[in-house]
Amino acid sequence: MRCGEFRTSYAADMAIFESAFARRALAVFLVGLAALPFFASAYWLDVLGRIGIAIIGAAGLNILTGFTGQISLGNAAFLAVGAYTTAALSSRFGLPFPVTVPLSGLAAAFAGMFFGIPSLRLKGLYLAMATLAAHFIIGFVVVHWESATGGVNGISVPAAHLFGVELDSDFRLYFLVLPLAIALLFFARNLFRTKVGKAFVAIRDHDISAEVMGVNVFRYKLLAFGVSSFYIGVAGSLLAYQARLISPENFPISLGIDYLGMIIIGGLGSILGSILGAVFITLLPEVLRLATSALSGSYPGLVELFASIKMGVFGLAIVLFLIFEPDGLAARWRTIRNYWKLYPFSY
């Protein structure tokens, strides 16, 4: 009997799917996902949409932070760039989503690379600083460039449309978000089977060694930042289509920190981790909301405290995960899976 995973060739080692079973399980899971909205209530459709968007953003951030080892605190701003690009293009020129979504990604990628340039010459922490600055500078531009962004009042976004079909409900939008998320995740997964992806990982592990081995550190760091910001821009674009009205308040600095929380809790340097983390962080406030409303009968003050509870639990989750499970949910998932794979002989 086969107990465990045995890879006997490089091809098996490089395969996207570990086994035929994994491929089939994924196919069933995807069919389930496609069927999900037919059974979900309006509330859960909204949550599902947000989860899908968060997954795209988290995967993008994980490419930069988890795989390339660069820390970005400006994710909220790059989301905003994506969202506002979509808003401006679709409200002003009435462009359909196959044009606006990639353009939003590109706009965010350019913004990201622009702020990346000064810091990429330096190591680690400086990118965090520069992206923090990017957050405030982009925020300033968004508020003051009123003709394009609507300033503090925000801008309304027409529904995503193509050939007269309008994705004007959470239900319909889901069928844009889901395939996009799958495609982008697939791309990310594949990226790390290529030379480029391996260069990213080499830079994360030791930049000087990477340079010595012939990786152009500056170029690949910039590329990682561009790819990552592209993902985040796409997420921002979808966010605009979902919210239908965006204003600077939609993109506080804490949003960027939420995304960092996702990849920390999910697992750095793991595509699966991005998914799990995005699901966890998006569901956390919903679960807390259910819990507080259930408990509000016995503790009436709880509802007013909800905002602080949400923030506190988020922070606590990050701190506890970092102390007790630094590799995140993805590592936990692997442990559980391996346990069952070998059950009952778990040694």
Added chain:
Amino acid sequence: MELFLQLVLNGLVVGSIYALVALGFVIIYKATSILNFAQGEFLMLGAYVCLAIMTRFAVPFVWAFVLTLGFSVLLGLALERIVLRPLIGEPVISVIMVTLGLSSVLKAIVQGIWGTDTRPFPQVFSTTPVQLGPLPVSQGYLWSIACVTLLLALFTAFFRGTRAGIAMRATAFSQQVALSMGISVKRIFALSWSIAAVVSAAGGILLASVRGGVDGSLAFFGLKVIPVVILGGLDSVAGAIVGGLVIGVLENLSGGYLDPLVGGGVKEVAPFVALVLILMVKPYGLFGKVHIERV
């Protein structure tokens, strides 16, 4: 001209507080190589605790100030022991994230206890302005600058003169060498966190008394400190002081002159524009040690 002087003065007051908070930031970075993104929350918490001691127990300001500093020492020690120590040796991102998580928790605690409304901070300094040349200056400003100068002088003396201070500098220079000289690096880490908490709390209290109110926006000052330390150099105490004053004056001047032209917000964004420019021109700041890596 009057406007200019007024703006410069405001800048110096705020800048001196930046310098104080940046000092805490730099101390933590030097000793432990951690960027503490919870610095602003230390500051906010300090202001709230001081306010609570003053209003709840009717303690005079000076004693409340001292008690708050005592509280901050304990806070710094506890956080270092519970949260930061398990992460020694973990990658940079983990440590940065833990301070971000910490900032979230502290903010939540403050909001949970004191709510989000602005609370008036008792008038601790006399309101009659002092005439300083052509300029009427509020006494709170002068006291604030005096306090900051005193604290900065004390800490400079501490770093130069005392055993603990020298041990801290040694640890900052090289942890391994410090260990081999019999310095307890863990104790130094704890010490630097409590010093950072103390200077931030002091900054928070002074800021609250200058502004006359306490609210969640105080936490924002923790982020404002980042341009300061980048300008001064991440690992330079002198840089923190110079950087604080420069950024304070810069944001007030740019706010005062440019805000009417573009309609607000310049004051908040100017330090960050400066940050990007500094990273382009002189990435290690004015006094920072240039990092050279040899393999």
